[in-house]
Amino acid sequence: MGLAVMHVMAGVLVDTDGQVLLAQRPPGKHLAGMWEFPGGKLEPGERPAAGLARELREELGVEIALDRATPLVRVRWNYGERDLLLDAWQVAAWRGTPRSVEGQALQWCWPSEIAPAVLAPADREILKTLPSGRPVRQ
Numbered sequence: 222m223g224l225a226v227m228h229v230m231a232g233v234l235v236d237t238d239g240q241v242l243l244a245q246r247p248p249g250k251h252l253a254g255m256w257e258f259p260g261g262k263l264e265p266g267e268r269p270a271a272g273l274a275r276e277l278r279e280e281l282g283v284e285i286a287l288d289r290a291t292p293l294v295r296v297r298w299n300y301g302e303r304d305l306l307l308d309a310w311q312v313a314a315w316r317g318t319p320r321s322v323e324g325q326a327l328q329w330c331w332p333s334e335i336a337p338a339v340l341a342p343a344d345r346e347i348l349k350t351l352p353s354g355r356p357v358r359q
């Protein structure tokens with residue numbers, strides 16, 4: 222049986238300080254306990270931007286501004302049991318305050334302070350594309 226590549230959307234929400242939002246994968250699911258960028262599987266026939274907006278609405282309760290959402294990197298990853306196309310978009314503007322609608326832990330982090338080992342393996346490739354400057358603290 223051929224295995225289809227699973228197209229997964231991931232949103233890198235960047236706030237005005239340059240922090241990004243991470244979510245923790247729930248217990249009992251694939252990669253449980255690892256941190257990821259919020260998102261999920263694209264539905265059949267769904268356009269990437271629309272799927273990204275739907276997932277972030279469902280998980281975070283925010284409405285993203287599609288004109289401020291831009292493709293960042295596509296990561297092809299094989300987890301053995303599943304073959305993934307992780308389609309990461311940078312999201313610079315949204316309406317509402319992200320909150321955990323589905324009970325996932327959420328955390329804002331500076332990219333330079335994210336330990337790659339806590340991320341889902343495919344997400345380490347996304348992290349590499351983010352600015353690595355140190356956070357500015359006053």
Ligand SMILES: Nc1nc2c([nH]c(=O)n2[C@H]2C[C@H](O)[C@@H](COP(=O)(O)OP(=O)(O)OP(=O)(O)O)O2)c(=O)[nH]1
Pocket residue numbers: 229230231250251252257258259260261262303305307341342343344
């Ligand atoms: N949403 C999201 N998924 C990611 C990221 N990185 C990464 O490897 N994944 C993987 C984990 C899952 O195998 C898949 C996304 O699936 P999902 O979150 O929609 O579904 P799931 O596995 O929780 O649920 P299910 O298949 O049991 O229905 O992509 C990421 O940054 N965000």
